[in-house]
Amino acid sequence: QSISVGFTPTGVNNDYDFYAWDELNYTWLNQKVGVNNINTFGIGLGYIVAYQQAGTKIFAGNLNSADINVTLNFANTTSSKKGWNLLGNPYPCALDWSNAAWSKSKIDGDAKIWNSTSKNWLDLSLATTANIIPANQGFIVKANAGGSFTIPAAARVHNAQGFYKSTSD
Numbered sequence: 001q002s003i004s005v006g007f008t009p010t011g012v013n014n015d016y017d018f019y020a021w022d023e024l025n026y027t028w029l030n031q032k033v034g035v036n037n038i039n040t041f042g043i044g045l046g047y048i049v050a051y052q053q054a055g056t057k058i059f060a061g062n063l064n065s066a067d068i069n070v071t072l073n074f075a076n077t078t079s080s081k082k083g084w085n086l087l088g089n090p091y092p093c094a095l096d097w098s099n100a101a102w103s104k105s106k107i108d109g110d111a112k113i114w115n116s117t118s119k120n121w122l123d124l125s126l127a128t129t130a131n132i133i134p135a136n137q138g139f140i141v142k143a144n145a146g147g148s149f150t151i152p153a154a155a156r157v158h159n160a161q162g163f164y165k166s167t168s169d
Contacts (some may be wrong), residue, residue, distance in 0.1 A: 001041050001061055003031065015048040017128045018112065021086035021140075044070035045153050046088035046138030067150050070121035072106055075147035083108070083143035089133045090151060094159035097124040097131035101154035107141045114138075133160040 009016055009029070018031035020038050026032065028048065031038040041047070057081045068090045074081040089095050097111055112121040113133065121140070133139050141149070 001059060003039055003041060007049070008032075009051065009055075013052055016050045017048070020045070021048075021084070023082075023084055024075045025094045026078070026081040026084070027078055030089055034039050042070075044068040044087055044090045046086035046140070048138065063167065065093050065153060067153050069148045069150050070141035072141070072146055072149045073125055074143045084140060085143055085149075086138055086140050087111075087149075088138045088152065089135060089136065091153070091156050093135050093156050095133040095151070095155045096157045096159075098135055099152070099155035099157075101152035103150060103152075106143055106145050106147060106149055108144045111139045113140075132133075132157070132159045134159070134161045134163055137163055143155070 007016075008018065018038070019028040020031070020036070022029050029036040029038060037153050041059075070087060071081070074083045076084075079090075086097075110123045110125045111133070112123055115122045123129070124133070126141070143149070
């Protein structure tokens with residue numbers, strides 16, 4: 001889906017922040033900067049967004065129902081920065097990180113989710129929420145190799161866990 005006007009509002013007191021993660025340069029890429037070429041949502045990729053005005057954002061098209069393969073980047077030349085990839089739950093439901101369908105051989109440790117309440121990264125295996133990645137939630141993993149990583153449809157679950165972000169969903 002294209003990142004349309006509904007995701008990039010304009011006007012007085014209607015600003016926004018919209019960023020993608022760049023593993024190679026270990027930095028956030030601002031969608032407003034044209035050379036960053038952030039014009040469409042990548043299926044299975046994560047983004048960080050904030051809006052000055054509350055509102056509903058609409059995703060159009062068919063719902064994802066199959067496994068989603070994403071490419072893990074492993075290109076940064078500094079070992080402590082190498083391999084951090086921001087992914088996103090591509091399904092309209094939660095994911096269970098503890099489900100055996102996940103193949104975690106290409107990542108180190110655990111998935112992490114930013115928790116705005118504690119202002120810290122939450123390790124999913126230590127979460128009190130049964131390792132749940134809420135619908136539409138971004139999460140970060142540290143790759144130990146590049147290549148394809150599968151977000152498995154078999155890990156989908158019904159769960160009411162809300163976003164790990166501000167209270168304004």
